[in-house]
Amino acid sequence: MADQRKPPPVTLDATSKGIIEQLQEDGRRPYAAIGKAVGLSEAAVRQRVQRLVESGVVQIVAVTDPLQVGFSRQAMIGIKAEGDLQGLADALADIPEVDYVVVTAGAFDVLVEVVCEDDEHLLQVLNNDIRTLPGVRTTETFVYLKLRKQLYNWGTR
Template identity: 30%
Template sequence: METLDNFDLAILNELQSDGRLTNAELAQRVGLSAAPCWRRVRALEEAGFILGYRAEIDRHKIGLGVLAFVRLDAAQNSGHLLKALEEAIRTLPEVISCHYISGTGTFELQVVSRDLNTFSQFARDVLINLPNVKDLHTSFSLGEVKAGSVLPLSHLRAQSSHTAKSRRT
């Protein structure tokens, strides 16, 4: 599967909005019958466009009121030392996101915690003691303006239209 057509884009858009749609509901929303819709979903999964399905949980309702952004500075940026740090970060359930960043710092983490005291202890006992960590800098979320992981697809729709037009000529 090299290119996505309008049906594929519609399927991706609908599943991002509601991953619990039945195939029949999805097919109706995108204008396909059930069997071709199911085949397209399977093809999108097999091609790696759809990585999985999961429930989005309200962190506040489960007692995780603190969201911290932590910039970790590595002591050394050599391959095996960074790999060890990456592997250690992956094991921490409190770290919900980690990015290797440019500019100041090496990694940017999103860390959830019950409260400031719990986060403080986690930072002092765990984060600063990870292998190859030189320093850490923390900022706290004061409120979420926009959260979620729905990706924009409009650039693909324009690309799909352009590809379809060039095939006709």
């Protein structure tokens, strides 16, 4: 059997945390401005950011507001399953409307978040894409009524 241990987590120094915090505030902030804030040159910041991205510690992406781009229905779906959870999680991750998949311990075996255009679209995803997957026993859907908080800065605490 192949060794499936994960590499140890990366330890971030205060400077790298500062760079990440600057990028979390504004992902387009110039490296020169970040350098001033953390006490490095523009070139040094560029190198650090490149290393952080290449090592998978950070991703620099545009985060959209689903409501502003035509996706008015979001939901978390709890799935009780049987059999291979990893295979099920992989199949769920392949569904275009799914943006989050986590294998859990507790009342549900897997949780997925879906982003849909409307209730009809959500129903189609549930009935045609999720409930038909091998291993899915039951689902429970938690429709989001109002998003009150969503942050991306937990990674520098």
